[in-house]
Amino acid sequence: MESDMVASFASKMGITSAKTLRRAEEYVRLSEVKCSTLGNITSTSKAVICLELAATSMKHSLDKEYVIRLSGLNKKQYQSSHKAMECLLGLESGLGLKEMAVQYGCMDATKLAAQILERYAQSLPAAQQSDLDLSKVLFTSAALYAACRCLKIKVDKKLAASSGAKKAVFDRLVMQLQSLGQNLSKEAIPLKGAARSTQKRQKTLMESTEQTEKEDSPSSPKQQREEEEQQPAAQDYEEWKRKILANAMKSTNGAE
Structure with missing residues (x-):
């Protein structure tokens, strides 16, 4: 009975492959056990759905609108029943x-x-x-x-x-x-807070490092000019100091 029904609908759906027919019949037999809890599904709609599932697995294209009309279900009912049977039979498309x-x-x-x-x-x-x-x-x-x-x-x-x-x-x-x-x-919220704290600590460390580098870095051009201007003055003072000491020594020797 089931084989005759499957063969009859297969002819209407343009399915001629014997392998596809055998697979559809196998799906119908499995559905009796695994899909018994499904409601709103008749033996006709079950046969049509099993034929479509078998054709899909064999890469055989079908006229979807015609298939739905053959099933005796409306589009929404057919899609729901088709998906349910696909899942229960373990034939999902495997979408990740x-x-x-x-x-x-x-x-x-x-x-x-x-x-x-x-x-x-x-x-x-x-x-x-x-x-x-x-x-x-x-x-x-x-x-x-x-x-x-x-x-x-x-x-x-x-x-x-x-x-x-x-x-x-x-x-x-x-x-x-x-x-x-x-x-x-x-x-995830505490982790975000910890990440912000880490960024703040890193920023503080970077700021401290930059401050140290500024302190250790060579003087600016202006500072260098000021230092260069101060150097001759210091040198003149040392020379003046040396001459004063020398004169003082001469005066002391003359007095003796």
Whole structure:
């Protein structure tokens, strides 16, 4: 039954590759187990989505608007279901933080989002750290969303939708990550203050060094002229002093 449905929709979608068909059928079987919690998704829409996922993995282009009409869902429902199935089946596009930030116009939040994910991983028990893949779109999108809130950056609502998770699940994760982001921001404030103090100390040291250099440096041209003018006067005084002493000696010898 499922194979017949997949083959029928594949024909309408222009998919003729046997390998793509087999992959789509495999996705349909997996979805019965991994995507059973999804609501608003019929066997028809599931088959169409699985076919698109298989075609995408095989680099086969499709008419997106036609595919959505075949699914029986509206555009918003289709995108949400497609993303959810992609996540649950482990077929995410693998967008990293930077790529996602570029896509949703929040590059300034990238650094904090990465720090939030790192702190989140550290807060988990060792067993969960080894099992959890924080590169999954749910975590990267939630970390970016949380970082944007901390930094008061306007968030594109599509970023939340890209997670593929239910709103309640996404919101709960964002709140948790946002709390970590706020703690990181508070920790950064004393560091900035310490950096300013260090700069002030360095400036004071530089000023002291400059003052010492000024004191040890050669005299200015004006000072040099004054010193040169004073030197002859000192030399004349010494010569006068010598002559006075010599005359005094002669007078003493004459008296004897």
